[in-house]
Amino acid sequence: MSNLNKNDLPTLLVTGGAxxxxxxxxxxxxxxxxxxxxxxxxxxxASNLQNLAELQDDTNYYFIQGDVNNSELLSYLLEKYQPDAIINFAAETHVDRSIISPHNFIQTNIVGTFELLEASKAYWQKLTSPKKEKFRFLHISTDEVYGSLSSTDPAFREDTPYAPNSPYSASKAAADHLVRSYYHTYNLPTLTTNCSNNYGPLQFPEKLIPLTILNALNGKSLPIYGDGQNIRDWLYVRDHCDAIYLVLIEGCIGETYNICGMNEQTNLVVVEKICAILDKLAPKDNFQYSSLISFIKDRPGHDRRYGIDCSKISKNLGWKPKENFDVGLLKTVQWYLNNSAWVDSVCTGTYQGWIKQNYETR
Structure with missing residues (x-):
């Protein structure tokens, strides 16, 4: 038995936890x-052990480098640590990368989820009461599986038909369906959450908000696809984490819960707000960061709007986002300003090559 059983706390196996x-x-x-x-x-x-450096002396935290496609490793870890729940964050998540190179998305998001479900089923079926009744498999997904909305369409609900428009969202949709099937076919006690766009500390700078912050600080162009009027709902990552834990301990098995920030913003407005924050926190003489904004050719299949109705989790579990977008965005910009060593460690030559490949040729 592992050294994690020194206390009475439950043990969670988290995939993609870096x-x-x-x-x-x-x-x-x-x-x-x-x-x-x-x-x-x-x-x-997109993973970084520096994200978890403060846990290096925590005897009730254990890290294993490995792939969710490795079925033998999964079985070994489940047997060794006897987790009370599994939370599957492991995924390739960047739409632009999925357009250029979809293979990794299929392998990790679909096949990896399948392998994790298979290992979890075999482990769960051997458990005895009451551990078996308490076990949960929580799958973390995205609002992108629902497709695209017009400006006047009602927001996505849990019963909105799936209509993914990119290899990324299609791979997540397939994974969601697999999770659902393991509940209905094998009675595996699964839960699924579909969230809107996350922002906050530790986000890899290929996504809009950290990319904008770092490009602006380095005097580089701030690329915006199309006309900049694509709309996303923005969810502060720590609000999301609270919701995930609540679903884990109180969610009804077999159910899906949408998690949103109640903050729909156009991409252009988000970038302009970041520029205004930087004008105050990192001012330059006779210069406004918004002067770096440039509009580039839209990406293929770019969904116009995502909006989430999260009334189910609010009504059934009592959750609502706490963070106001303007305050959360200020906190996020400040975090990147305060953590230049982290930024330098992730912005390698490989990252710079990707940015050039994806943006400079449009």
């Missing part, structure tokens, strides 16, 4: 002593 949302969740769980953590992460380009 990435942006996963790391924030792991840090929150250990900060509030909600559970012990076993973190399985492949350590791809």
């Amino acid at each position: 990435g942006f949302i996963g790391a924030n969740f792991v840090l929150q769980v250990r900060k509030f002593k909600w559970a012990n953590i076993v973190n399985l992460d492949k350590l791809t380009y």
